[in-house]
Amino acid sequence: MQIHAHPIMRAATYFTRLPAAAVLALLLLTVSATAGREPGAAASSGLRLVMVEERGCRFCLKWNAEIAPGYPKSAEGRFAPLQRVRRGAPEIKDLAPVVYTPTFVVMRGGEELGRITGYPGADYFYGELRPILSAAGFFSAL
Numbered sequence: 001m002q003i004h005a006h007p008i009m010r011a012a013t014y015f016t017r018l019p020a021a022a023v024l025a026l027l028l029l030t031v032s033a034t035a036g037r038e039p040g041a042a043a044s045s046g047l048r049l050v051m052v053e054e055r056g057c058r059f060c061l062k063w064n065a066e067i068a069p070g071y072p073k074s075a076e077g078r079f080a081p082l083q084r085v086r087r088g089a090p091e092i093k094d095l096a097p098v099v100y101t102p103t104f105v106v107m108r109g110g111e112e113l114g115r116i117t118g119y120p121g122a123d124y125f126y127g128e129l130r131p132i133l134s135a136a137g138f139f140s141a142l
């Protein structure tokens with residue numbers, strides 16, 4: 001049985017063969033290429049995830065139970081912090097009408113970048129959210 005080295009170990013072996021200046025240059029290129037795109041760079045993204053909800057919405061309650069506790073700690077939550085509003089709130093008056101709750105709107109300033117209508121479960125939510133955030137500059141190693 002052959003044992004394969006972890007990819008990080010293979011990379012470390014490769015980089016030890018390079019001169020220190022080359023390793024430093026590669027490191028600086030990597031850092032500069034991903035600056036502002038890391039999930040932890042939320043404050044600089046200017047994005048927010050607006051959750052439009054209403055009292056008595058059972059799918060809002062389901063999202064609150066399944067996603068809300070961990071969302072602020074997630075890479076997505078740090079990149080696009082959550083803002084909650086009620087349906088009909090002045091903050092969303094210039095957007096296309098919200099018919100169903102919850103509706104999640106990814107915003108940068110006053111511009112809508114994408115929208116998720118409804119909440120059937122965590123896989124659906126993150127599966128729909130990640131491409132919207134990715135188009136806005138989100139980078140995740142997930």
